[in-house]
Amino acid sequence: MFDFLQQKVNETISISEEEFEYAKTLFLPKKLRKRRFLFEEGEPCIYTTFVEKGLLRSYTIDEKGSEHILQFAMQGWWSGDLYSFLTGEPSEYNIEALEDSELLLITKESWDQLLKEVPAFERYFRILIQNNLIATQRRLMGTFSATAEERYQKMLKEFPDVIQRVPLHMIASYLGVTRETLSRIRSQITSGS
């Protein structure tokens, strides 16, 4: 059960067998079926999760009823709503499984504990968050300088798997356009090549 976690962690930092044994005790395994929620809008995201298998998303719904997807998550660490996790404040995000998923959950308390007891994990999360920040900055700048089509093409290259596994209207809301617009972009691409 923890093999994949151990492997992933060892890709970035090196920790002793003993330290990993300790880490294991802090996790709560959980299976989440497709279309079920880990957290719904309004509740605090009390866990950060390691996704072993499956696919999830975090999204909000605005006043007009439109969905806006912050992230898709698969194969690895993911804090559905980092702010809510850190502060315990209620989250504006819904965290939903898009496929039957297997997760390892850890509470804020255990996580604090882990970073304190095993400094290598402090480093590990610093690096994870760093990469996430870089990716988010890129995405942000993309929304300013690239057209909807360019963003879609970029996503096709970067996350072809997500695009295969997720309905079109979710891709659209991840890109920040309506499903109609993405539908048109897509038919235009296929006709033009």
Next chain:
Amino acid sequence: MFDFLQQKVNETISISEEEFEYAKTLFLPKKLRKRRFLFEEGEPCIYTTFVEKGLLRSYTIDEKGSEHILQFAMQGWWSGDLYSFLTGEPSEYNIEALEDSELLLITKESWDQLLKEVPAFERYFRILIQNNLIATQRRLMGTFSATAEERYQKMLKEFPDVIQRVPLHMIASYLGVTRETLSRIRSQITSGS
């Protein structure tokens, strides 16, 4: 010279006097006059900087010649282009002083050293990056769900000082709109209230 740095760091973590003395040796002080560049597009951002005084920005120029501002920086830590700093790759960003500024610079090597020798700094940067990620995610979601005017209003509340100190066309490019659009938004706001 290092007082403000020490104060800032102590707001989030606690380090010994000795550790701080060590940290001090790693910094390179630098004054940068208004409209001068710390790094220009194409060069690697070999320093991450602590801003003691002044105001800077990181921005790119796209194929059409439009500027896009990633960040403004004042009073505190700032990695102009985090990706370039970490990898040593040439940056697409220009790092420019918008006011006469006083900086403390640190190279990637010294920074690695610092995080290794003083684990509290590992923690410190994890927290900084974390906060930056949260802010960037918010800004990203804002570009999806809010109109240009709403984003401007939000920025007025969050960074009134930046808006005072920076020309309008830069605010516009930070918000992801043209200067003309922001100009109209602004005149509409003042007339309407």
Next chain:
DNA sequence: AAATGAATGTGATCTATGTCACGGTTTCAA
């Protein structure tokens, strides 16, 4: 103090994308 360049405002268009509306598939749970 002149002069050059930066910054702002504003009108007249243009365009990418949103909105609304409808019909046809596919998926999935009972």
Next chain:
DNA sequence: TTGAAACCGTGACATAGATCACATTCATTT
């Protein structure tokens, strides 16, 4: 296996914001 959702495509129209063009004011340098 059937009915209800979810999903996708596409036309007609609306609109926020972009582009282009020009005039005015402000700042900075010599």
